Amino acid sequence: MWSFCLSALRSGFRSRAVLLILVLGTLLVGVAFLAASFSPRQPQTVTMDVGFSGIRFSLVLFALFWVQELVGREVEKRTVLYALAYPVSRGAYLLGRFFGVLALLAVAAVALGGLLWLSVILSGGEYTQSYAVQTGWPYWLTIGGLWADAAVVAAFALWIASLSTVQMLPVALGALFAVAGKSLGAVLDYLERGADGDQELIGRYGSLLETIQYLLPDLSRLDWRTWPMYGVPLSDAAVSYGLLMGAGYVLLLLAMAVITFSRREFF
């Protein structure tokens, strides 16, 4: 399994498209830096806010791209058969690839996180905000949350790749999953707070969303930016249950992926 993970790491870094995505990530962090110039009173907070969104966007793209590159394309080109010729289970191949993607995502998260960290420090200039941002470990915990978010999306894309015969389907569905999972939190929040008094809306969609919560993970629960940005402390329960939800969903998807991939016929 580890040899698959290592080969994933190697080809992940070798691929030229990675450079493109890295450029995109740097660009997004640059946009965050520029967004600060719009802020009349909290430039560093705005840089951090827009930057976190940029990093989340990039990490999800990375995740989808790498799953497609390392599993989807191999299945498509049938080169996966060479790998499966080794005396290992198909599950080991899939898991090795997944851990490879996780490691690649971690490297990307640290690199982009470091870049954003620098721009946050620099965007303050001579102006001192009345409420300072936190660049210590609350910041890095938030980056960790964004990584976990991307990991869930990667697991979903891997599951789709394990059963899909259509190229790009993992990317398309994965992107949809990422948007839906992240939006879910805002929708639930809206209904919980009374939907601006729209009782009919609550009646019609309340129970449906109640069910969806147990099918689709609420990825906004892995977004902890209010802590570094505004110093609003997170409860331990918010972090631990958030991670638990993410990890459980990843396990579920991986198991499903291994099952479908093991039964798959390539000829």
Add this chain to the structure above:
Amino acid sequence: MGRRLSLLPLLVMIVGGLVFWLGQSGLKGVKRSRPNAEIEVALPIFVQVALAGGDRYLAASWSVIRALVTETSRMAPEEYPLLGQVQKDASWLNPAHEDNYYIATAILPWEGQVEPTQVILRRATVARFFDYQPPFYYAFNLFHFMGDVQGASEWLRRAAEELPDPDERLTMQDLAASWLDRSQDLDMAARIVDAMAAQAKRKDFAAYLQKRSQRLRDLAALRRAATVYTARRGKPPGSLQDLLSSGLIDSLPVDSFGSGFAIDADGLPVFASSLKK
């Protein structure tokens, strides 16, 4: 044969050139339509969230930047409710956004949008429990725009509790007490807008706020003159010209926002824009 074929592209070229020339010279007389760059639409919250890839913070940042780049000096009166809606949505998406409540307070209530401003400030007070300013502005709006002196005094005391410095806390509590027996005080309003300008990092925004406070000071001066006029003549002035000809003011103040000043039916100097409403 070859010659006849090469004639066709040449012909097409000439026809193309002619059509191009016709079109181009026709366009010269046509006035360019300039799209209205000011705020025109407020999208439903979930459309905003979906457009931001499900990221509510990104959606909020986007709305606030939109509100910031909107040139309010060019906005039509009917566009302010939209600006209010955009900022209210942003505060729902991210209630702790500091710029959002700050810009909203600086612009919206002065243009008749008191309700959205108060919603934004109430949310910010809850989300930013460490920040004395949202309850402070909330109190000021209650006092200045809504005439709720009791409520204003209560919110001001609430704001005072968040002040870290005990002396400042005492001063604000004192102010809360004194508000109870003061009605419309434009000089105080101007001082508050000045204090907001002093916090701005962006020079253009600070300048914008200073224009606003100058306007309030000019109106305050007109009102003082009108009071003197009424006391001397036994009747309120009918127009600004009356104040000028009676020598109570040296010249008519120029409104940098363009709407100008006027005298309402009760003989009270007001902003001309509020008279139209």
